Amino acid sequence: MKTFRNFSRHLIALTLGAMVLTVASCAAKNDKSIVVASTTSTQDSGLFDYLLPIVKERTGITVEVIAQGTGQALDTARRGDADVVFVHARSEELKFVAAGESLKRYPVMYNDFVLIGPKSDPAGIAGMKKVERALQAIKEKGATFISRGDRSGTHIAELNLWKSAGIDIDQAKGPWYQSIGQGMGAALNTASASNAYVLSDRGTWIHFKNKGELQIVVQGDARLFNQYGVMLVNPEKHSNVKKILGQEFIDYLISPAGQADIARYKVEDQQLFYPNANDPNA
Amino acid sequence: MPENASALHLVLTGDPALFAIVRLSLIVSISATFFAALIGVPLGSLIALTRFRGREPVIVVLNALMGLPPVVAGLAVYLMLSRSGPLGSWGLLFTPLAMVVAQTVLVTPIIAALTRQTIEDLWLEYRDELTAMNVGPLRRVRTLIWDARFSLLTALLAGFGRAAAEVGAIIIVGGNIQGFTRTMTTTIALETSKGNLPLAIGLGIVLITIVVLISALAWGARRAAERFSG
Amino acid sequence: MSVRSLESDLPICFSEVGIVTSGVAILDDISLTFSADAPTLLIGPNGSGKTTLLRAAMGLLPVSRGRITWGGREVSPPTRRAIMFQHPVMLRRSAAANIRYALAAAGVERAEREPRVVELLTLVGLEPLAHRPARRLSGGEQQRLSLARALARDPAVLFLDEPTASLDPAATKAIEDIVRAISARGIKVVMATHDLGEAKRLAGDIVLLHRGRIIESGPAERFFAAPAADDAKSFLAGELLI
Numbered sequence: 001m002k003t004f005r006n007f008s009r010h011l012i013a014l015t016l017g018a019m020v021l022t023v024a025s026c027a028a029k030n031d032k033s034i035v036v037a038s039t040t041s042t043q044d045s046g047l048f049d050y051l052l053p054i055v056k057e058r059t060g061i062t063v064e065v066i067a068q069g070t071g072q073a074l075d076t077a078r079r080g081d082a083d084v085v086f087v088h089a090r091s092e093e094l095k096f097v098a099a100g101e102s103l104k105r106y107p108v109m110y111n112d113f114v115l116i117g118p119k120s121d122p123a124g125i126a127g128m129k130k131v132e133r134a135l136q137a138i139k140e141k142g143a144t145f146i147s148r149g150d151r152s153g154t155h156i157a158e159l160n161l162w163k164s165a166g167i168d169i170d171q172a173k174g175p176w177y178q179s180i181g182q183g184m185g186a187a188l189n190t191a192s193a194s195n196a197y198v199l200s201d202r203g204t205w206i207h208f209k210n211k212g213e214l215q216i217v218v219q220g221d222a223r224l225f226n227q228y229g230v231m232l233v234n235p236e237k238h239s240n241v242k243k244i245l246g247q248e249f250i251d252y253l254i255s256p257a258g259q260a261d262i263a264r265y266k267v268e269d270q271q272l273f274y275p276n277a278n279d280p281n282a
Numbered sequence: 283m284p285e286n287a288s289a290l291h292l293v294l295t296g297d298p299a300l301f302a303i304v305r306l307s308l309i310v311s312i313s314a315t316f317f318a319a320l321i322g323v324p325l326g327s328l329i330a331l332t333r334f335r336g337r338e339p340v341i342v343v344l345n346a347l348m349g350l351p352p353v354v355a356g357l358a359v360y361l362m363l364s365r366s367g368p369l370g371s372w373g374l375l376f377t378p379l380a381m382v383v384a385q386t387v388l389v390t391p392i393i394a395a396l397t398r399q400t401i402e403d404l405w406l407e408y409r410d411e412l413t414a415m416n417v418g419p420l421r422r423v424r425t426l427i428w429d430a431r432f433s434l435l436t437a438l439l440a441g442f443g444r445a446a447a448e449v450g451a452i453i454i455v456g457g458n459i460q461g462f463t464r465t466m467t468t469t470i471a472l473e474t475s476k477g478n479l480p481l482a483i484g485l486g487i488v489l490i491t492i493v494v495l496i497s498a499l500a501w502g503a504r505r506a507a508e509r510f511s512g
Numbered sequence: 513m514s515v516r517s518l519e520s521d522l523p524i525c526f527s528e529v530g531i532v533t534s535g536v537a538i539l540d541d542i543s544l545t546f547s548a549d550a551p552t553l554l555i556g557p558n559g560s561g562k563t564t565l566l567r568a569a570m571g572l573l574p575v576s577r578g579r580i581t582w583g584g585r586e587v588s589p590p591t592r593r594a595i596m597f598q599h600p601v602m603l604r605r606s607a608a609a610n611i612r613y614a615l616a617a618a619g620v621e622r623a624e625r626e627p628r629v630v631e632l633l634t635l636v637g638l639e640p641l642a643h644r645p646a647r648r649l650s651g652g653e654q655q656r657l658s659l660a661r662a663l664a665r666d667p668a669v670l671f672l673d674e675p676t677a678s679l680d681p682a683a684t685k686a687i688e689d690i691v692r693a694i695s696a697r698g699i700k701v702v703m704a705t706h707d708l709g710e711a712k713r714l715a716g717d718i719v720l721l722h723r724g725r726i727i728e729s730g731p732a733e734r735f736f737a738a739p740a741a742d743d744a745k746s747f748l749a750g751e752l753l754i
Contacts, residue, residue, distance in 0.1 A: 035376055035457075035459075040475065043472075044475055044476050048460070049460070052460070064376065064457070064459040064460075064462055064463075065457075065459060065460065066376060066457035066458070066459065067458065079364045079365055079366040079367075080364070080365030080366055080370070081364050081365050081366075081375050081376070182475075183475050184475070185474065185475025185476050185477055186474075186475050188477055189474070189475070189477060192477070207476065208476065208477040209476060209477040209478045209479070210477030210478070210479050211477070238365055240365055240370075240371075240373065407601055408601060408603075410572070410597055410601070411597070411600070411601045411603075412617075413572060414570060414572065414590065414594065414595045414597075415613075415614055415617040415618070415665065416589060416590050416591060416617060416618075417617045421616075421617065425603070425613070429603055429604040429605070432604075508645070
């Protein structure tokens with residue numbers, strides 16, 4: 001019994017030692033790595049899964065992506081917890097730069113939003129060309145609509161669409177308007193489960209696996225345009241920001257090579273993102 | 283992890299990405315349980331064996347903290363470790379170590395509360411004998427912890443189960459970074475949000491299987507040890 | 513057994529001792545002396561205060577009135593006293609480890625422990641079961657192990673609280689034989705029992721307790737031949753003391 005106990009003590013000591021070593025090795029961050037706060041749409045659409053290995057190959061940089069809503073991603077950057085933000089809400093990004101949180105915003109690419117709804121189409125809006133008309137119909141019919149409600153780029157875009165449709169959503173919302181406060185995927189899952197309408201970015205929609213009875217009901221309206229921008233967090237505000245590596249990542253994204261890589265990403269033969277770093281107004 | 287793959291396929295082909303995720307999950311949860319035990323067992327024993335003012339409220343709070351919402355623990359650790367927080371200069375946020383810290387915060391109350399109860403019950407049983415043997419305070423604590431070791435092992439397993447199952451805390455402080463801080467539970471959350479429900483469920487089954495295997499191992503070790511020392 | 517030249521705990525003197533717990537008097541006006549000779553047997557019905565008297569004599573209970581002295585001292589750590597409770601608690605270890613533990617607690621050097629473990633286990637006849645988990649021993653075996661554990665403290669005085677209460681005749685005889693053996697080695701035994709036959713078989717002195725008071729005490733021969741108190745006569749006659 002003595003030997004058994006001694007043996008188990010050695011075993012325990014050995015296990016603990018090995019464990020502490022492993023944790024330490026895990027915690028030792030790769031030197032050439034940056035943290036990018038980005039949106040759920042870039043992650044859920046699979047863009048990063050495709051793009052990051054290419055970034056690694058071309059620049060040697062390991063990009064660690066924190067996927068959050070646009071609002072939360074900007075907050076993370078504001079706290080100095082990220083080196084780069086890569087989001088899609090132009091008005092919020094310009095405010096971010098105006099507040100001195102970043103020195104420059106670079107347009108990178110766009111895709112578009114699509115209005116998703118059940119095949120039964122209770123609001124009768126399938127195929128409409130004007131998204132405002134569709135939203136008015138949803139509100140009039142009281143058809144269930146799922147809102148992200150999380151200050152994400154998609155949520156902000158949705159609020160702007162209600163406004164331009166002449167609807168004050170704070171006043172008009174009733175039981176039919178469900179704000180879930182979650183990411184794009186969760187909103188699509190909820191819509192799929194309750195046969196509701198929902199605004200989604202096209203990339204996440206194409207990549208989404210649980211479509212159920214859902215389909216695109218409205219698309220192609222110029223108002224559904226969805227612009228992505230990238231910014232280096234101001235290193236003067238947060239001295240820990242890796243400005244050289246971060247800028248290198250941004251320079252790659254807006255370079256002809258990076259733009260071509262983005263254009264090459266396809267799911268089910270559909271291009272998901274359209275590079276437009278050269279468009280000064282984007 | 284390859285798209286459109288089933289969890290079974292990933293397991294059977296020994297997918298390296300899945301293996302890395304499982305490995306990280308285990309390292310984080312086992313480390314957190316280890317550190318929580320390092321704090322919780324002495325703390326619980328101390329509360330069990332001492333009498334001080336405000337002891338009862340401390341026990342009530344400790345028991346309540348077993349139900350500490352992971353998101354709250356995660357947020358608290360996030361605010362501490364953020365670059366704008368008091369420990370920001372350590373640069374731990376969005377690393378596996380941050381996840382260990384958050385889970386340690388979650389698991390420590392569980393281990394401390396269960397230890398307190400176990401040690402207190404055993405002390406009631408042993409008090410007369412140990413007093414009659416004139417056993418000093420330090421040896422007393424050592425004896426109680428050693429003799430309660432099988433019950434304490436169950437407390438550790440409860441703590442480990444909590445750590446391995448939670449997603450709320452580690453997704454906040456770890457960031458669910460692919461290949462770096464992505465664990466079983468955050469992968470399941472991610473695959474769910476991608477609408478990839480079959481893969482999410484499959485990974486859930488893999489996670490449950492691993493937890494059951496560890497529990498079975500611990501049980502087997504306990505049975506073997508009991509045969510030796512009762 | 514090794515002989516230690518410490519100050520003895522004996523005699524243990526109770527003078528007008530009263531013990532009150534939660535407003536109830538458990539012992540009242542107890543004056544008696546345990547000195548180093550043949551075993552003293554405490555008899556009396558359940559609830560008469562035997563267990564409380566043993567614990568007080570061990571030094572485990574504070575007295576409410578009067579005083580207890582051990583070898584003339586009022587404060588005395590239980591280094592040369594040992595007690596075996598009516599329901600002994602086995603540590604979650606093997607039989608041998610239980611004894612090893614008591615030896616360590618009594619400050620016996622590590623090197624001296626193993627021979628003592630063997631000696632004590634042999635004394636109580638548990639040598640073949642040395643490596644069995646203590647909690648899987650039978651009731652009688654647990655009582656004997658508890659006795660060995662108490663003896664590991666090398667006591668000058670040993671208190672036994674109804675050690676044979678729930679045992680069959682064979683197990684009872686085993687315990688009584690051990691008690692005789694250790695008494696013969698010069699250890700003072702103070703033992704509670706409610707079995708008159710056992711008291712007759714073992715006693716040098718008798719103390720009859722009833723409702724926390726001493727009804728009669730003195731040498732066993734005189735007590736059994738010619739009890740003085742009325743309650744003692746009726747107790748010996750097999751009547752119920754209420």
